[in-house]
Amino acid sequence: MEEIYRNYSDFVEKIVATGDLSHFKSYPFYTDILEHVSTEQGQQYLDIIRRDFNVSDEDISWFCRKNDSLGSPNMSKYNNLITSPTSLRYILHALLILQHCKAGGQNAPSIVEVGGGYGGLALAVDHFSARFEINVASYTIVDLKNPSALQAAYISRHSIRFPVAFVNSEKYGEEITGTDNFLVSAYCFSEIHADHQNNYLKTLFPKCSHGFIVWNHIPIFHIGKTIRTEIEYPLTGHLNMYVYF
Numbered sequence: 001m002e003e004i005y006r007n008y009s010d011f012v013e014k015i016v017a018t019g020d021l022s023h024f025k026s027y028p029f030y031t032d033i034l035e036h037v038s039t040e041q042g043q044q045y046l047d048i049i050r051r052d053f054n055v056s057d058e059d060i061s062w063f064c065r066k067n068d069s070l071g072s073p074n075m076s077k078y079n080n081l082i083t084s085p086t087s088l089r090y091i092l093h094a095l096l097i098l099q100h101c102k103a104g105g106q107n108a109p110s111i112v113e114v115g116g117g118y119g120g121l122a123l124a125v126d127h128f129s130a131r132f133e134i135n136v137a138s139y140t141i142v143d144l145k146n147p148s149a150l151q152a153a154y155i156s157r158h159s160i161r162f163p164v165a166f167v168n169s170e171k172y173g174e175e176i177t178g179t180d181n182f183l184v185s186a187y188c189f190s191e192i193h194a195d196h197q198n199n200y201l202k203t204l205f206p207k208c209s210h211g212f213i214v215w216n217h218i219p220i221f222h223i224g225k226t227i228r229t230e231i232e233y234p235l236t237g238h239l240n241m242y243v244y245f
Contacts, residue, residue, distance in 0.1 A: 005144065005192075008033050013146040016153060024150075025071030025084070025118075034117050035086045037236075039076040042085025044234035045092045046078055053095050055131070057081070063091060063127045067120055070157055086120070093186055094124035097212050098132040100244055101182060104210050108137045110181045112173060112208065114200065115188025116141035119151040119164075126160045136162040140176060142169050142204070172196070173204030183211030190215045213243040 007029075015024045025035045037045075049055055057080075064083035068075065073084035101109050113121060122139050129136055139162055141151055148166040155164050167175050183205065189197065190213070205224055216237050220229065225245035232240035 004033075009144045009146040012150050016146060016149045019153075021070055021150075021153060021157070023072040025073035031074065035071075035073050035084060037085035037089050039085055041234055041236060042076050042083075042088045043078060045085070045088035046081075048233060049088065049092055049095065053099075055091075055095070055128070059128075060088075060091060063087065063124060066127070066158065067123055070154065071118070087124075090120045090124040091128070093121060093212075093214065094128050096242065097125060097182075097184060098129055098134055100210070100212050101134055102132045106182055106210055107133065108135050109210070110137045110178060111139045112176055112181045112183055112204065113139070113141045114143075114169075114173075114183070114185040114204070115192075116143050116147065116151050116166075117186075118147075119154045121184070121186060122151075122155060122164060123158055123160065126162065129161075138163050138165065140165045140167060140173075142167050142173050142176075144169055169196075171203075172199040173207065176204065176207055179207055179209060181208045183208035183213070185211075186214040187216050189213055190220075191217045211243075211245050215239075215241040215243045 011029050015021065024030055049060065061081055064081065064087045067087045067090065068084050073086065075082050076085050111125065116122065122141065125136060125139065141148065141164070143151065145168055148168065152166050167173065189200065201224060214232065216239060219239060220241060220243065228244045230242040232242055
C-alpha cells in the first residue's frame with residue numbers, strides 16, 4: 001500500500017474507532033485527501049449543474065443539507081446556499097453517472113465504485129436517481145478496510161433506497177458477480193499504483209459493461225474498453241478527464 005493511503009487509512013481507523021463522525025470532514029489531514037474542493041470550484045460545479053441539468057435550487061439545497069449534516073465540513077456561501085463545495089462536486093458526478101446510465105439503457109444498474117471516499121457519491125446517486133427514472137439495483141464500494149468502515153458508518157446514518165455493500169480492495173472485486181455492472185471511480189483508479197490498476201483490469205473490469213471514471217494524475221491508457229472521453233469540467237487538474245464506456 002502506498003504511504004499516503006496507509007496514513008489515510010490509519011487516520012480513518014481512529015475516526016471510526018471513536019464512533020464520532022461529527023467533525024471528521026474538517027480535520028486538516030482529512031481535507032488534504034477529501035473535502036478539499038475550493039469555493040471557486042464549487043461555484044463552477046453549481047453553474048454547470050444549473051446550466052446542463054434540470055435541477056432546482058431547492059433540490060440542490062436539499063441534498064447539500066443532507067450531506068453536510070454529518071462531519072462538519074468547511075462551508076462556502078453561494079448567495080442563499082451555504083454548503084461544502086465537495087457536496088456540489090458529488091451532485092455533478094452523480095448527475096453525469098445517472099445520465100450515462102440512462103443513455104446506455106441501464107435503468108436498474110448494479111453500481112460498483114472503486115474508492116468511495118466517505119460515501120457521499122452513493123448518497124448523491126440515491127438522491128438524484130428518481131429524476132432519471134433509474135432504480136439502482138445495488139451499490140458496492142471497493143476500498144481499503146478502514147475507509148470501508150467509515151463509509152458503512154456514514155451511510156448507515158442516512159436513508160438510502162438501494163442496498164449498499166462494502167468489499168475489501170485487497171481482492172480487487174473478486175467477490176463481485178455478473179458481467180453487466182456499472183463501474184464508477186472518481187479520482188482513485190488512475191491514482192493507485194500500476195500493479196493495483198492491472199489487478200482491477202484483470203479482476204473487476206471484465207465484470208463491468210458500462211462505466212464512468214474521473215481520470216486524473218496520469219495520461220489515459222488502454223483499459224480494455226471502447227471509451228469516450230471529455231476534458232473534466234470544471235478542470236481541476238491538467239490531465240483530468242471524464243472517461244465513459
